[in-house]
Amino acid sequence: MNIEVEPKLSLSGASGASGSTGFSKARRLRKRHEFLRVQRYGVRAHTRHFVVVALAVSQERAQSRRGGRFGVAISRRAGNAVVRNRLRRLLKEIFRRLPEAPTDIVVIAKDSAGRIAKGKLHDLAAEILPGIRSASQRAARA
Numbered sequence: 001m002n003i004e005v006e007p008k009l010s011l012s013g014a015s016g017a018s019g020s021t022g023f024s025k026a027r028r029l030r031k032r033h034e035f036l037r038v039q040r041y042g043v044r045a046h047t048r049h050f051v052v053v054a055l056a057v058s059q060e061r062a063q064s065r066r067g068g069r070f071g072v073a074i075s076r077r078a079g080n081a082v083v084r085n086r087l088r089r090l091l092k093e094i095f096r097r098l099p100e101a102p103t104d105i106v107v108i109a110k111d112s113a114g115r116i117a118k119g120k121l122h123d124l125a126a127e128i129l130p131g132i133r134s135a136s137q138r139a140a141r142a
Helices: 032-041 059-064 081-096 110-113 118-141
Strands: 044-048 049-055 070-073 104-111
Touching: 032 049, 032 059, 032 070, 032 104, 032 110, 044 118, 049 118, 070 081, 070 110, 081 110, 104 118
Parallel strands: 070 104
Antiparallel strands: 044 049, 049 104
């Protein structure tokens, strides 16, 4: 799985040059049982500020929907609502730019994630992508 994302991510405008740039409900993990299934059966990869859990989707489920889904879990210990929502928006933007793969991914923010300097948030992609890549590849083999 070849994953490349631009080093600088911008959240200043939801609509871009490409047609469908939104993050539809079909690409999100929304229910508690969906998060729990990925966390229970998925493959984990740890980074400095995050734990990435990936679970390969079965063939019949992959055909019924486009690509995998994404979910974020950030506890209050990571920071106030402004900090948590900023992290959530940036993580969703990183996932939105990834090529669609039949893998459900949950990113769990560690408490230290809220202390990432505001100017360093764009380095988030460089930190999280190897974790996503590693977990996705191992989940596909499992």
